[in-house]
Amino acid sequence: MAPATVDAFMAPATPLSADNSDVNATPHASRSSSVSSPPYQAVDYSQKIDVNPRKGTRDFPPEDMRLRNWLFQNFREVSQLFGFEEVDYPILESEALYIRKGGEEIRDQIYCFEDRGNRRVALRPELTPSLARLVMQKGQSLSYPIKWYAIGQCWRYENMTRGRRREHYQWNMDIIGVPDVTGEAELISSIVTFFKRIGITAKDVGIKISSRKVLQEVMSLYSVPETSFTKACIIIDKMGKITIEELKKELKSIELSNDAIENLLQVLSIKSFTELEEKLGGTGEAINELKQLFSLAEKFGYSEWIQFDASVVRGLAYYTGIVFEGFDREGKLRAVCGGGRYDRLFSTFGGDDLPACGFGFGDAVIIELLKERRLLPEVPLEIENIVCSLDPDLKGAAARVASVLRGKGRCVDLVLENKPLKWVFKRAARINARRLILVGSAEWEKGMVVVKILSSGEQYQVNVDELE
Ligand code: HAM
Numbered sequence: 417m418a419p420a421t422v423d424a425f426m427a428p429a430t431p432l433s434a435d436n437s438d439v440n441a442t443p444h445a446s447r448s449s450s451v452s453s454p455p456y457q458a459v460d461y462s463q464k465i466d467v468n469p470r471k472g473t474r475d476f477p478p479e480d481m482r483l484r485n486w487l488f489q490n491f492r493e494v495s496q497l498f499g500f501e502e503v504d505y506p507i508l509e510s511e512a513l514y515i516r517k518g519g520e521e522i523r524d525q526i527y528c529f530e531d532r533g534n535r536r537v538a539l540r541p542e543l544t545p546s547l548a549r550l551v552m553q554k555g556q557s558l559s560y561p562i563k564w565y566a567i568g569q570c571w572r573y574e575n576m577t578r579g580r581r582r583e584h585y586q587w588n589m590d591i592i593g594v595p596d597v598t599g600e601a602e603l604i605s606s607i608v609t610f611f612k613r614i615g616i617t618a619k620d621v622g623i624k625i626s627s628r629k630v631l632q633e634v635m636s637l638y639s640v641p642e643t644s645f646t647k648a649c650i651i652i653d654k655m656g657k658i659t660i661e662e663l664k665k666e667l668k669s670i671e672l673s674n675d676a677i678e679n680l681l682q683v684l685s686i687k688s689f690t691e692l693e694e695k696l697g698g699t700g701e702a703i704n705e706l707k708q709l710f711s712l713a714e715k716f717g718y719s720e721w722i723q724f725d726a727s728v729v730r731g732l733a734y735y736t737g738i739v740f741e742g743f744d745r746e747g748k749l750r751a752v753c754g755g756g757r758y759d760r761l762f763s764t765f766g767g768d769d770l771p772a773c774g775f776g777f778g779d780a781v782i783i784e785l786l787k788e789r790r791l792l793p794e795v796p797l798e799i800e801n802i803v804c805s806l807d808p809d810l811k812g813a814a815a816r817v818a819s820v821l822r823g824k825g826r827c828v829d830l831v832l833e834n835k836p837l838k839w840v841f842k843r844a845a846r847i848n849a850r851r852l853i854l855v856g857s858a859e860w861e862k863g864m865v866v867v868k869i870l871s872s873g874e875q876y877q878v879n880v881d882e883l884e
Contacts, residue, residue, distance in 0.1 A: 472574070472582025482795040484585075487614075487779055488567050491587040494610045495565035498602065500589055503564045505546035507571075511536040513545040516764065518646040518733035525572040539571035542776060543588045544734070544758070545765075551592055552767040560593030579749055579781035590774030597705050599773045600738045600757060601712035607742060607753060607775065608718040614782075615791045618718075621752060624725035625709065625740045628756075629702035630692065631729065634683050638676035646733045648672065652684065653731035686726040705738060734758040738773070749784055753777035799847040804831040804840045806856040814855045817865055817880055821853075824884060844870055853883070 469475050476484055495502070511528045528538035540546060543566050551562065566588045574580050589606055591599040604623060611621060628649060635645055651666045658666075660681070667677045686692050689706065696703055706724065713719045722740075730739045737757035744752060755775025763769045786792045801821055805814035818830040829847055831840055844852050854866040864877045 470582070472576055474581070474583070478797065479795075482797065483783070483792075484779065486793060486795045487782070488585075488587075490610060490613055491565070491567055491777070494606055494613060495587075495589055497609065498563070498589070498606045500563040500565040500606075503547070503550070503566050504568060505540070505543065505550060505566070507540055507569060508537050509540050509546055509549075511538040513549060513765075514538055514541060516733045517643065518650050520650055520733050521731055522572065525574055527571045527573060540568070541570055541572045542732075543568050543570065543586060544590070544732075544761070544774065544776070547588070547590055547592075547774075548761050548765055548767075548772075551770070552762060552765060561599075562590070562592040564592075565589045577750065579778070579784045581780055585779040587777040587779075588774055590772065592770050592772045594773070595759070595771035597709045597738060598712065599771075600740070601709055601716060603755060603773060603775055604713070604722065604740060605716045605718060607777065608716075608721050610777075611721075611742075614786065616785065616789070618720040620745060620785065620789055621721070621742055622745055623722045623740050623742050624728045625706070625722055625738065626724065626726050626728040627702045627706055627738045628729060628735055629700070629705065629737055630683065630696065630726055631680065633696055633700050633702055634680055635672075635676065637679070638673060640672060640676060644670045644672065648680070649729045649735070650731055650733060652680075652727070652729045655684065655727055684727045687724065689724045692724065692726060709738060730754055730756055734761040734764070736760050740775070742777070744781075744785055744788075746788070748788065749781050752781045752785060797847050799827050799829045799849055801826055801828045801851050801853055802831065802840065802844045802847065802849040803828050803853045804835070804837075804855070806837075806854055808834050810855045810857060810860060813860050817853060817855055817883065820880055820883055826884075 474480075492502070511526070514523065514526055514528075516523065522541050526538050526541050528536060531537050547564065547566070551558065567585060568588075569583055570586050571583050574582055576582070589603055591603065604625075607623065611617075631649065631652070632645060635648065640648070647670045648667060651663065651670070654666070655663060664677055664681075667680070668674075672680070683692075683695060686695065689710065692706075693703055710719070710722070710724070713722050728739055728741050729735075730741065735756040736759045739754075739756035741754040742752035743749075753775055755773065757771075757773040759771050760769055761772060783792070803814050803818045803821070805811050814830060818828045821828050829843070829849065831843070835843075840852065843849075849870060852868040852870055854868065856866060859865055859877055863879055863881075865880055865883070866875060867878055867883075868875045
């Protein structure tokens with residue numbers, strides 16, 4: 417039985433052929449460079465095509481597709497356990513949907529281009545703007561709160577590291593219309609449910625939680641304007657990826673005073689809630705919401721999975737309140753998932769604001785983590801029945817047998833060619849068939865077939881219409 421190869425999830429970051437090498441190896445540095453394409457090169461059709469997928473993208477051969485389906489099935493089942501409805505959006509969206517102020521990394525990673533009608537379009541780098549678009553389009557016809565989930569492919573021109581690719585699938589769960597932290601608590605509960613379901617424990621991963629309101633409170637002490645606040649969050653999200661000196665320099669470039677920067681960095685290093693309370697006082701909105709969230713976590717029963725960490729701010733501009741990030745406790749992998757509250761995204765699209773929170777959970781990092789912990793499941797091919805005629809003249813009879821079984825909801829691999837029995841047994845083993853159904857002339861004359869139970873070798877005859 418062939419285990420899933422997980423090749424699709426682990427495909428090497430290195431190009432597999434010169435033709436597939438990355439001519440634009442650095443992520444696009446600016447909006448304009450992100451769309452500049454190399455001059456058109458005529459294709460030489462006499463050459464054999466490069467059979468490798470583009471760098472950072474994956475094929476999903478059957479064994480990898482089975483693993484992907486297993487993962488998505490778990491995403492779906494957990495979402496449904498929490499009463500969420502599935503939605504989807506086009507992969508191709510208007511580029512304008514992703515143009516946000518604040519210097520987000522994601523902005524420079526967009527696959528965007530002009531279509532044949534001269535419209536600026538983009539392959540979606542995330543699902544949240546599409547969700548906002550659809551909610552705005554549906555308007556009052558929706559009944560609130562909305563609880564939606566989606567599993568969709570996203571495209572980002574990323575520098576590839578372990579678990580980070582140029583396309584990935586993201587599971588999203590979002591709640592629109594719930595202003596208080598019961599929303600975030602419910603979302604985190606679904607993430608924990610998912611982890612437990614696939615065998616990941618609180619020893620393997622944790623979820624760091626903070627609130628952007630913590631930083632907002634610090635910055636308001638220094639009268640930092642709202643526009644700089646978002647920019648500051650995006651800069652702070654780079655903490656750990658760039659040096660402290662670089663971080664300070666970037667914060668200075670958005671006109672934060674030295675005092676503000678020092679105080680900010682001090683607050684960001686806080687890892688305990690009590691310490692935060694001491695620093696900010698026990699009454700502000702940030703403290704209250706975090707307190708409520710930690711108290712709800714106790715009721716839900718997932719306290720051991722979560723921890724306060726002021727350094728979590730997240731790199732997307734639209735978050736306004738609680739933010740959270742799933743992390744591998746061994747520290748080998750990048751964020752497993754992330755999300756938060758985004759109460760003001762709708763107005764940036766010209767709509768009325770709606771309270772909203774949600775998360776995104778990628779397919780690649782979690783597979784890496786399962787592999788690390790030796791928890792990757794084997795998802796074997798399983799086709800219950802294999803049907804084969806013993807005589808070329810009985811091909812039609814075998815087709816009838818297959819149809820009878822399929823009509824009763826049984827899966828059948830019908831042997832379409834004339835093959836020796838040895839081959840049929842080999843095939844039966846490969847597909848993990850439970851039964852081999854042989855159509856031979858002597859039995860068929862009586863409307864019967866031979867059924868062989870492959871695990872025990874037991875064999876009997878049965879009338880074709882009585883096959884179950
Ligand atoms: P994000 O943090 O950019 O958030 O992405 C969410 C998750 O998607 C990450 O934690 C990671 O698992 C996965 N991911 C992101 N980029 C890549 C990549 N290049 N390769 C592999 N996996 C990746 C968002 O996208 C928000 N829209 C999530 C959200 C939904 N917030 C509210 N609702």
